[in-house]
Amino acid sequence: MSEPHEKSHVELMLHVAQHYYEQGRTQEDIGRELHLTRWKVGRLLDEAREVGIVQIRIVHPQARRTQLEVAMRSEFGLRECIVVPGPEVPGSDTHIAAAAAGYLQANSSGISTLAVSWGNTLQHIAAVLPAGWTSGIEVIQANGGVSRSVRPTTAANIATSIAHSGNGRATLLPVPAIVERIETRDALYAEGFVGEVLTGARQADALLFSLGAPGPTSVLVESGAVTPAELRELEARGACGDILAHYLTADGEIAHPDIDSRTVGLGLDDVRNAKCAIAVAAGPNKIAVVRAALRSGLCSVLITDEPTVNAVLEHGTAQALEA
Numbered sequence: 001m002s003e004p005h006e007k008s009h010v011e012l013m014l015h016v017a018q019h020y021y022e023q024g025r026t027q028e029d030i031g032r033e034l035h036l037t038r039w040k041v042g043r044l045l046d047e048a049r050e051v052g053i054v055q056i057r058i059v060h061p062q063a064r065r066t067q068l069e070v071a072m073r074s075e076f077g078l079r080e081c082i083v084v085p086g087p088e089v090p091g092s093d094t095h096i097a098a099a100a101a102g103y104l105q106a107n108s109s110g111i112s113t114l115a116v117s118w119g120n121t122l123q124h125i126a127a128v129l130p131a132g133w134t135s136g137i138e139v140i141q142a143n144g145g146v147s148r149s150v151r152p153t154t155a156a157n158i159a160t161s162i163a164h165s166g167n168g169r170a171t172l173l174p175v176p177a178i179v180e181r182i183e184t185r186d187a188l189y190a191e192g193f194v195g196e197v198l199t200g201a202r203q204a205d206a207l208l209f210s211l212g213a214p215g216p217t218s219v220l221v222e223s224g225a226v227t228p229a230e231l232r233e234l235e236a237r238g239a240c241g242d243i244l245a246h247y248l249t250a251d252g253e254i255a256h257p258d259i260d261s262r263t264v265g266l267g268l269d270d271v272r273n274a275k276c277a278i279a280v281a282a283g284p285n286k287i288a289v290v291r292a293a294l295r296s297g298l299c300s301v302l303i304t305d306e307p308t309v310n311a312v313l314e315h316g317t318a319q320a321l322e323a
Helices: 009-022 027-034 038-051 066-076 094-106 120-128 155-165 182-190 192-202 228-236 268-272 284-295 306-322
Strands: 080-084 113-116 138-141 169-171 206-212 239-243 246-249 277-280 301-305
Touching (some): 027 038, 066 080, 066 306, 080 094, 080 306, 094 120, 094 277, 094 301, 113 155, 120 155, 138 155, 138 192, 155 169, 182 192, 206 284, 239 284, 246 284, 284 301, 284 306
Parallel strands (some): 080 301, 113 206, 138 169, 206 277, 277 301
Antiparallel strands (some): 239 246
C-alpha cells in the first residue's frame, strides 16, 4: 500500500485558502484538521495573498480607486485626489457629490471658513451633507449668482444650506455672475460689501467649486448669466468649460477676455492662491475642463470618478507618445 500523499506547499496554501475564504471555516478549525498551529495557518493565508492565489477586491460602489489617486497626485502635483467608481446612472453627479460631502466632513476640523461656488454639483453636495457635519462653519459665496432670467438662482440657497447643516452662517454675494458692461462690474467692486465678501472668500480655509461644461443646458446659460450669442462666441474661441464663471480654453487660457472682464467674483489667480482649492467634476463633458484646470494649477484637491481619471491619464500618455 502506498503512503498517503503529502500536500505540497502550494497545495497546502490552496487548501487553507479555500476552506477559509470559500467555506468560512476558522483558522483554528483548519489548523486542527491539518495539524498546524493557528499562526502557521495565518501565515499560509498571508502567503496565498502575496503570490496571488487569493485576490481581494473591494466592490462597494463608493470604494475609492486608490491606485488612480496615487497616479493623479504624482502626475499633477495634487495635494489630494478622491476617485470613486463611475455613476450608476449615466450623467449623474450624485456619486461625486457624496464623495465631496465625505471629504468635507472628514476634514471639517481644519475648515472654519469655506468659500463656495454654485451650480448643480454644489447643489447636490449641499443636499447630501448630513446635519451636524461640522459646527460653527462660515460659508462665503465666492462668485456672483443672481440670474438675469426668470429662473431663480441656487447660489444663495447652496451657501445657506451648507452653512445650516454645519451649524454656522452664510455670507452671500447678491450680485450677477456676469454683468452686461465692464462699468457695471467696476461699480459693483467699488461697493464696500462686495470687497468685504470677496476678501473673506480669498482668506477662507478652503474653496469648494465645480467645473462647468459649456452648452445650452449649462447653469450659466440657463440662468441667463451667459446669453446664447455669448455661448456661440465662447465655443468659437475654444472654451472647454468654466471655473467660477471664468471660461477656459483647453490650455488653460481665458477664452473670451471681454466676457471675463465682466465676471464678478474670485479670479483665477485667487483660485490658484487659495489655501485649499477643492474642484469637484466628472463625466464625459467635463474631461476637457478637468484637464485644463489640472494643467493650470487651478485645484489642489480633485474629487472625480474613475472614467474621468482614466480619460485624463490616457490623454496625457497619448501626448507624451506624440512628443
